Amino acid sequence: MRTILVTGSAGFIGFHLCQLLLEEGFRVIGFDAMNDYYDVRLKEKRHQILQQHNDFSCTIASLENFDVLKALCDEQKPDVIVHLAAQAGVRYSLENPRAYVQANIVGTFNVMECAKALKVGHLLMASTSSVYGANDEMPYREIHKADHPMSIYAATKKAGESMGHSYSHLWNLPTTMFRFFSVYGPWGRPDMAYFKFTDAILKGRPIDVYNHGNMYRDFTYVGDLVRGIRLLIEAVPIGPDSRKSTPDGDSISPVAPYRIVNIGNSEKVRLMDLIETLESALGKKAVYHYMDMQKGDVPATWADTSLLKQLTGYQPQTSIKTGVRKFVDWYRSYYVV
Secondary structure (H helix, E strand, O other), X not given: OOEEEEEOOOOHHHHHHHHHHHHOOOEEEEEEOOOOOOOHHXXXXXXXXXXXXXXXXXXXXXOOOHHHHHHHHHHHOOOEEEEOOOOOOOOHHHHOHHHHHHHHHHHHHHHHHHHHHXXXXXXXXXXXXXXXXXOOOOOEOOOOOOOOOOOHHHHHHHHHHHHHHHHHHHHOOOEEEEEEOOEEOOOOXXXXXXXXXXXXXXXXXXXXXHHHHOOEEOOEEHHHHHHHXXXXXXXXXXXXXXXXXXXXXXXXXXXXXXXXXXEOOOOOEEHHHHHHHHHHHHOOOOEEEEOOOOOOOOOEOOEOOHHHHHHHOOOOOOOHHHHHHHHHHHHHHHHOO
């Protein structure tokens, strides 16, 4: 039985990944700060569900507390680390940038230090589609430039990618970074647009529609996303010596066992289409409050996921209609509306 440490285990994506890993027979060690960026009760409920599994245990602490993290790693000796914990949210990074530096840079540094000391078989870390920033060449490919982040959140995630490459090169640490694209689904984050839209529509409040609805996102269903992560655990980068056998367009480093992989749905969906799909699932029309583009936002994201498919044989495929329906069903059951 392999042991996997998952940071951010009480988070939206971490929760779903832990569930999948437990179902497939892994021993899972969770680590989460339980910060109050959004409703802690939702995080606690996720952990309560995971704790029903005998092979799950968790530590509640901040990643910035290196001593606690190192002691846990020394005791449990995970074979693989999946680092998902982060201070999330583009807009909040404009209000509280220090939180992002602490969680996303210092916290990630501590995770890499532990991975280096343990010589784990594979370190996998979450980045974001936001790192593509001002790049308007779409669909985004991992080999495209990502040099112009447009928010503090994106900048800290890009810093994590750069640090990950350095560690991979210096200590031969197999590392995979994945760039997520607009993840949604049951047990989602209340700060996300689709979640806030649902709450507002049901309560008859106007919804804020940025850039007057001229926004596009590659909405990715959470079940598809964590399946991609699960399969990438086995796709261990083995460094520059393997470059002759790598897929075309591979992002493998020329000097390290390091790779970046997009995980998205490969479909550019108009924001207004998402809202109309929500309206249909809820059986209620929204009241629109059109607004200008917010600082730090980009007008569109769209993933090329051919590398994920070449590495794993898998391609996310849940339609926005199916995924939204699953979210709405969960929302109605959880909030009893």
